[in-house]
Amino acid sequence: MAAVNETAVGIVNATATAASVAVSNVQQIWDKILGYLALYGMNVVAAILIFLIGKWCARILSGILEKLMVKSKVNPNLSSFSKNIAYFGLLIFIILAALEKLGIQTTSFIAIIGAAGLAVGLALQGSLANFAAGVMIVMFEPFMVGDTVEAGGATGTVAEIQIFSTIINGADNKKIIVPNAKITGDKITVYPRPVVKKA
Numbered sequence: 001m002a003a004v005n006e007t008a009v010g011i012v013n014a015t016a017t018a019a020s021v022a023v024s025n026v027q028q029i030w031d032k033i034l035g036y037l038a039l040y041g042m043n044v045v046a047a048i049l050i051f052l053i054g055k056w057c058a059r060i061l062s063g064i065l066e067k068l069m070v071k072s073k074v075n076p077n078l079s080s081f082s083k084n085i086a087y088f089g090l091l092i093f094i095i096l097a098a099l100e101k102l103g104i105q106t107t108s109f110i111a112i113i114g115a116a117g118l119a120v121g122l123a124l125q126g127s128l129a130n131f132a133a134g135v136m137i138v139m140f141e142p143f144m145v146g147d148t149v150e151a152g153g154a155t156g157t158v159a160e161i162q163i164f165s166t167i168i169n170g171a172d173n174k175k176i177i178v179p180n181a182k183i184t185g186d187k188i189t190v191y192p193r194p195v196v197k198k199a
Contacts, residue, residue, distance in 0.1 A: 047101040054094030062087035130164040133180035150189040152178035
């Protein structure tokens with residue numbers, strides 16, 4: 001009987017010791033959390049504010065850019081595309097600023113982004129050249145939709161100027177898609193529109 005009592009007491013003591021250790025561990029973790037919040041709490045709050053306010057500003061600025069381009073009668077596709085590029089470009093810098101506020105070294109992130117940008121740029125070299133040529137066509141307007149042109153090895157009426165290419169309606173209603181870089185890299189002949197005589 002005494003042995004049973006001793007065993008029961010041992011189990012109770014072991015349980016109490018385990019519970020005490022668990023409480024002590026929880027208390028230590030809680031103390032660490034409170035210490036971290038006391039030390040970095042303001043930085044965390046500042047980082048969250050930087051991200052939220054920065055995201056709001058990026059949305060407003062990209063929206064303003066799109067409205068200005070629309071008012072300037074820029075191709076709607078180009079306006080929307082430019083808006084998205086501006087927004088995500090600003091968002092990347094905002095995220096880096098928030099991480100920097102948390103004390104995270106962003107030098108490696110910047111290097112990774114730079115390397116990724118270089119890789120993407122090399123992979124999309126032709127597309128980027130077409131995009132830049134499309135911007136030049138929209139800005140300087142060597143021709144407009146409805147003009148009859150000879151450009152990029154194609155002849156016909158300009159149906160649409162897109163971000164990467166220009167659509168020309170050729171003879172026999174053929175739809176010709178010409179890369180913008182090919183158009184700006186060669187001579188462009190614009191035929192005069194027929195003069196409509198007033199009755």
